[in-house]
Amino acid sequence: MYDSLRPEELSQVGKSPECADDVEKLCGTATYxxxxxxxxxxxxxxxxxxxxxxxxxxxxxxxxxxxxxxRAVVTGEELDYRLGLYVVDKRILAKGEVRxxxxxxxxxxxxxxxxxxxxxxAIVVDYEPLPPVLHHMDALxxxxxxxxxxxxxxxxxxxxxxxxxxTNIANHTKLRKGDVEKGFAESAWVVEREYxxxxxxxxxxxxxxxxxxxxxxxxxxxWTSAQSPFTVRNLFCHAxxxxxxxxxxxxxxxxGGFGGKAGIGVEPLAAVLSRKAGGRPVKFRASREEEFSxxxxxxxxxxxxxxxxxxxxxxxxxxxxxxxxxxxxxxxxVNVTRASGYSASGPYEIPAAKVDSYTIYTNKPYGTAYxxxxxxxxxxxxxxxxxxxxxxxxxxxxxxxxRNALKPGSRTLTGEExxxxxxxxxxxxxxxxxxxxxxGLTKEEAERERLTGWKIGKGVAALQKAPAMPSYTxxxxxxxxxxxxxxxxxxxxxxxxxxxxxxxRQIAAERLGFPLDKVKVSFECDTDKDPxxxxxxxxxxxxxxxxxxxxxxxxxxxxxxEVAAQALKANPCDLGHDGDKVYLKHHPxxxxxxxxxxxxxxxxxxxxxxxxxxGVGRYIAQGLTFLDKETGEGxxxxxxxxxxxxxxxxxxPETGEYRVLKIASVYDVGxxxxxxxxxxxxxxxxxxxxxxxxxxxxxxxxxGRLLNPSxxxxxxxxxxxxxxxxxxxxxxxxxxxGPYGARGVGEHSMISVAPALGNAIQQAxxxxxxxxxxxxxxxxxxxxxxxxxxxxxxxxxxxxCRSAPELRNRE
Amino acid sequence: MxxxxxxNGQVYARDVEEHRTLLRFLREDLGLPGTKEGCGMGECGxxxxxxxxxxxxxxxxxxVEADGATIETIxxxxxxxxxxxxxxxxxxxxxxxxxxxxxxxxxxVKELLRENPKPDxxxxxxxxxxxxxxxxxxxxxxxxxxxLTGRSGEKGGLEHV
Numbered sequence: 001m002y003d004s005l006r007p008e009e010l011s012q013v014g015k016s017p018e019c020a021d022d023v024e025k026l027c028g029t030a031t032y033x034x035x036x037x038x039x040x041x042x043x044x045x046x047x048x049x050x051x052x053x054x055x056x057x058x059x060x061x062x063x064x065x066x067x068x069x070x071r072a073v074v075t076g077e078e079l080d081y082r083l084g085l086y087v088v089d090k091r092i093l094a095k096g097e098v099r100x101x102x103x104x105x106x107x108x109x110x111x112x113x114x115x116x117x118x119x120x121x122a123i124v125v126d127y128e129p130l131p132p133v134l135h136h137m138d139a140l141x142x143x144x145x146x147x148x149x150x151x152x153x154x155x156x157x158x159x160x161x162x163x164x165x166x167t168n169i170a171n172h173t174k175l176r177k178g179d180v181e182k183g184f185a186e187s188a189w190v191v192e193r194e195y196x197x198x199x200x201x202x203x204x205x206x207x208x209x210x211x212x213x214x215x216x217x218x219x220x221x222x223w224t225s226a227q228s229p230f231t232v233r234n235l236f237c238h239a240x241x242x243x244x245x246x247x248x249x250x251x252x253x254x255x256g257g258f259g260g261k262a263g264i265g266v267e268p269l270a271a272v273l274s275r276k277a278g279g280r281p282v283k284f285r286a287s288r289e290e291e292f293s294x295x296x297x298x299x300x301x302x303x304x305x306x307x308x309x310x311x312x313x314x315x316x317x318x319x320x321x322x323x324x325x326x327x328x329x330x331x332x333x334v335n336v337t338r339a340s341g342y343s344a345s346g347p348y349e350i351p352a353a354k355v356d357s358y359t360i361y362t363n364k365p366y367g368t369a370y371x372x373x374x375x376x377x378x379x380x381x382x383x384x385x386x387x388x389x390x391x392x393x394x395x396x397x398x399x400x401x402x403r404n405a406l407k408p409g410s411r412t413l414t415g416e417e418x419x420x421x422x423x424x425x426x427x428x429x430x431x432x433x434x435x436x437x438x439x440g441l442t443k444e445e446a447e448r449e450r451l452t453g454w455k456i457g458k459g460v461a462a463l464q465k466a467p468a469m470p471s472y473t474x475x476x477x478x479x480x481x482x483x484x485x486x487x488x489x490x491x492x493x494x495x496x497x498x499x500x501x502x503x504x505r506q507i508a509a510e511r512l513g514f515p516l517d518k519v520k521v522s523f524e525c526d527t528d529k530d531p532x533x534x535x536x537x538x539x540x541x542x543x544x545x546x547x548x549x550x551x552x553x554x555x556x557x558x559x560x561x562e563v564a565a566q567a568l569k570a571n572p573c574d575l576g577h578d579g580d581k582v583y584l585k586h587h588p589x590x591x592x593x594x595x596x597x598x599x600x601x602x603x604x605x606x607x608x609x610x611x612x613x614x615g616v617g618r619y620i621a622q623g624l625t626f627l628d629k630e631t632g633e634g635x636x637x638x639x640x641x642x643x644x645x646x647x648x649x650x651x652x653p654e655t656g657e658y659r660v661l662k663i664a665s666v667y668d669v670g671x672x673x674x675x676x677x678x679x680x681x682x683x684x685x686x687x688x689x690x691x692x693x694x695x696x697x698x699x700x701x702x703x704g705r706l707l708n709p710s711x712x713x714x715x716x717x718x719x720x721x722x723x724x725x726x727x728x729x730x731x732x733x734x735x736x737x738g739p740y741g742a743r744g745v746g747e748h749s750m751i752s753v754a755p756a757l758g759n760a761i762q763q764a765x766x767x768x769x770x771x772x773x774x775x776x777x778x779x780x781x782x783x784x785x786x787x788x789x790x791x792x793x794x795x796x797x798x799x800x801c802r803s804a805p806e807l808r809n810r811e
Numbered sequence: 812m813x814x815x816x817x818x819n820g821q822v823y824a825r826d827v828e829e830h831r832t833l834l835r836f837l838r839e840d841l842g843l844p845g846t847k848e849g850c851g852m853g854e855c856g857x858x859x860x861x862x863x864x865x866x867x868x869x870x871x872x873x874x875v876e877a878d879g880a881t882i883e884t885i886x887x888x889x890x891x892x893x894x895x896x897x898x899x900x901x902x903x904x905x906x907x908x909x910x911x912x913x914x915x916x917x918x919x920v921k922e923l924l925r926e927n928p929k930p931d932x933x934x935x936x937x938x939x940x941x942x943x944x945x946x947x948x949x950x951x952x953x954x955x956x957x958x959l960t961g962r963s964g965e966k967g968g969l970e971h972v
Binding site for chain 2: 016018023024026027205253257287498676677679683684716719722
């Protein structure tokens, strides 16, 4: 899809028009599901488990049912459906046993939310508490309680996943490349470390919300705040055994997703209540507390790394073991495990590699996709590890990175060859380093150090990510011409702020040769009317839907040219067009307008030709394969987007307080379709990455109760947390099969922010942090110890997160 | 209890229950859903409205307290077909992503600029600190405010290397 057009030959791509939907959002007239009300609509509330693990011995809902205004009560006992994207392990409401604190055990639909709340209070549930398994490393022990004793009986996607019945392992992804033992034997240095990060909440400003109407003849209509209309429909139909034609999913404006709304969420709950209430529409909107503990979070990770390095500073072998805390259900966490399994080394060449990536069940809120899909977490480990190896072997960390970074001819962990078109990670690293004047202090920085007494340090961390998606992921786009010659683009990719629709609009206008104001991308997705799209995830939307848009535009033009050729009595090959008309290239005065052809052209005698002009574009990922389950070999990557972050931080040498003075981000985006949108993604993701690095994370008590399900106790960054200086750079190595050379960058801005900060702190004061978030007190403790220290937030009850740096010099 | 108040220049008289928040009153009773609920606990600022000239979290005010008050919400911001200066600056500066925090953010900026027409960056950050935005990283919002105060040149860009 890449034509080697020079920037001056592009009229739309590479410019930064405003987002078309901003006016509605700015006027308060954009309707989100949380704003919607339907006639006869009921409000739902759920009864939640106070235990992390317990047997449900009795549920008495009689008092709730007797209350005025209560229209339906549903308990897990009466439902026999299981949900799951990859491993089908989750019930709509807990049945028999609760698996995490905050899990729903019963639900009520009532005339008002107040009545529903009171009814939930009136439901009596008796539990027999069971010992929970709370830490994922404990869950691996032979005598650990099983979160899912029935794991062996669940259905799952066998081509990609390997559950281990009789254990708490929902999936084990393996990768074997080269001879690791030989690599270690030949290494001058072997460095072994362990890193971790806790669960984190996505925090979409609009919590999960759905309205569902279970109509007559089991026809179901869903309005939901979700990312992926077709996946909601598909999983819903599978769970309830309904034909796809009988379920319709609408997605209007969505107040943020970040992966937390990638799959199915609260829709089935509202659906069973609507069915029980005789088909009245039921709305369920999660409270902020429920967003933290009823709905999914990002998985915690413990990552063990063992790396063998030659005397020249080349990595010879690496053993990578990732332990992902999936919480009570597998959801997307199994695929995070898989994606991190084949990407776990970061953008570095590892000649001999051994990866074992485990998804582990525990009795905690469950893990799902979150911006970066595992890469934020494991890049924390990899990029801190690269820094610690470099300082251990006495090499400059930047030099060590560049010496091992992927380059044309390198092979990834799965054996895929990197070419000159794949993207240029070295240029990203070098640009980030230059942007922060890496290698010393500027005159101003030195003066600042002298005046304040704080120490300034600099860090660089690289990143890579490819979309994690089925190898045959596909999408379609329809472009329809209106009577006045304008066009509307229909697609089921959702835009919940990423700006994809604006970029798609630019791509369509570019390919059609139309002015931008003649092109509209239709908002609000509808599975009955829009063509299929798999999911809005993985930074794959621009590439797949962008290509489908180009193909749809070409199809529409072909159809228009056929009509025009008849009207002008010419060969299609002799025709050209502008934004208004198709004309004869050698007699431009002879033309026929798009408007006259839009719904079919009337010839001078009244005969009609053509018909409504539409164009259809279908695109499916090319050349990707399943991965070998033993070796991990294969082609998983639609496109690799590489990047790097550079950071300048000043740290108080005694207290551990720190301030981020500057951050620079660099991504090889192939082509920035809309530079201001790219910049918005870069900065938004960067600050989300800083949140994860500095302060965010789930904290549990010993019984597995989440202690901080609110913004007061789980702070997210505000405007005051911004670094003083932010610089955004892009490298543009065209993606040959990307639209106008573009590749995805929605998630990448969040990856490797945390290790860049950790590396800068280490350079400033020598603190060796291996666990994030990095709170001031963690830095203070690390300064005192001059060695890697635990972080109290991720501290394991058995000390399994304890780091034992085992640096051996074999010489 | 019966209350009477002015919202965006229109006078409303309604009976409300004592526990009803101003947020729900605006959204559900008056049909003005532009003001959003992000947490319902006064933490996130999505429900910011201007109450007798001051930006407040509408989820923390009872409707009965607003008896006699003058309220401004996002629905009153545009004038006819044209965006207000603040809205236009947000649009021009790509300061909107998912849009859920946007109405509250615009209200906070409106109060800021009324009180302080030439805020510096620290004052801008202070004014919007209570408005959480998970999408934008705030920078393009701050640039929109700079743009409104004659500092449109102070804007970062995307540098190609």
